[in-house]
Amino acid sequence: MEVVLQRKVNNRRMNVIFVLLILTIICVWYFQTCRVPIEVTGFAGFSRVITDELPVSTEGTFSVITYNVAGLPQLICSAVTERTTSITEIGRRLNSYDIVHVQEDFNYNSFLYKSNEHPYKTKTKGKVPFGDGLNTLSKFPIITLHRVPWKNCSGADCLTPKGFTYSRIEVAKNIYIDFYNVHANSADDPGAAAARRKNIKQLSYYIKQHSEGNAVIVMGDLNAHFCYEHDNIRDLLADNDLQDAWVELKSNNNLPVFRAFAKENILELNDDCESIDKILYRSNLQLKLTPSNYRYEYGTFNNEQGFPLSDHCPVSLVFNWKLIPQH
Template sequence: MIYLVFIVGLVVIYILVYGRYKKTLISVFFDPVELDSKVQGELRVVTYNIAGLPQIISSARTPRKDSIHCIGKKLNTFDIVNVQEDFNYNSDLFAGNVLPYRTLHKGKVPLGDGLNTLSSLPIIEYHRIPWQHCSGSDCLTPKGFSYAKILLADQVSIDVYNVHANSNDSEKAALARRNNLLQLAQYIHDHSADRPLLVMGDFNAHYAFKLDNLPIFLKKTNLVDAWVSFCRNNSFPAVNPNFVAQDMLTLTREEESLDKILFRNSAEVSFYPTYYQVDKDIFVNAAEEPLSDHLAVIMSFKWEYKEENHNPSNSSSI
């Protein structure tokens, strides 16, 4: 009886502590970094769900520890990296990576949100924000989105969001996901008004799925879907009442991925997409097996800064 009371007590304490921790907002600011003055440049970015859940529950086909260490090394050629499901093997990811700027790992399952940003360019601040709505197993970790302010050059910065929305296509899950995107849209409105944006991550959403609200999200934020604009000449997929998601490892750039790269220009900074790919060549092992249960989405941009449009208020911290 005493043993049972002890176990129940531990469970209650865990629930109370986890519930409080899950709702905790994390904000980190770094010391200023001096960069050269530039008015144009290029960016190579990637978003990648790296399947970092514990091996025993992972749906990825390859061993997680070795695969994630390999992913870390292969990310070194990118300028800005957003990863999702970076849970239990973060030390392996970071051990293989030499990008000088990165967000601090929040923790393993169930305390971490799985989101990290790595960059060749200075991250001067970042914030982690948990979702207000979730369903099913998504409620077992504090999933959400993160914000990072990244310097491209002296006096030139952009806001980068990393997203992992609620999964599954049941009605309850889709409702939570719609609320996720509305929450993110409101945060962008409140904290990134008139700012140049990159929003990258695992949205778990499709334009073709009738219960998703991606078009509403784009309209509220004035974001552009890089795949739709670059690969489909701004033609959105039609809603399919019988929609069934395709196996993620069979996708090409011709099909819609859950993993998306969105961007928004500002009066000061403009992005010009030059390359888009759903990767099947880089993030594979020696046997050419995918290193995750998702395929990385890669994008290249040219960017241009218009100094004559500079507004000091748009460069301040949120």
């Protein structure tokens, strides 16, 4: 009897070891395949046939919006509305904007895209835990796309390969702007803030390496505040000659002062409040970008019952661009 019991114990131990080995292999595979930078060569199918060439122009206007769409699986999503219908409606309402960055576009990308009419869309990287949740929808050609995962993360943020994307968009014939779609590490405890600071440093280094001398627009859920002393968003601006559209248009070019930080309900903010969803930009020697019409889209993306379609409010802006005469 003792021999039989000992064999059962040994078998259980072997089963546990086997399961742990399989889990280890899966984890190694995940971090080697999903959390590495990739250059994307395929895009989602166009919603209409595109035959017209972009016009030759020396100036123009386009609207942008950044939106965390809360596309985590329904059971773990913090948004209060049902996800499939909400994200379908989000996709429809985004048609009003020329260039769109979305974050947390994980499990419901097909619903986001089926009601959306943007002719250029990035192909989703996948659902949780394989996707980064970052996609771009544009009325202008997306020339290239790179997906770059963070090297540092904390807590639940490590369960998906969050990071940023780098794309180049042609807004007129031979007029290109570098776009960055960002979703930084969330939460404000010391460990999370430390990971987010490293995220921002990684993004800053990438911009320096890949967008030197180019006009740049950075949009996304940066999860960072100018007023929080443990965030380094100020360094991102200073090191890359970037301007924050909200600071320029709504804060009289004054950065918020450091203060005792208290987490705010991001669904109850307005245009006068700093949001973690930000739009940053810079011009270059050939192209002047001028922002206007900054809007914290409170209420614009609510359902018929008045509930927000996501757990964020999007931020929108209009850019006027103009070629600078070269002498």
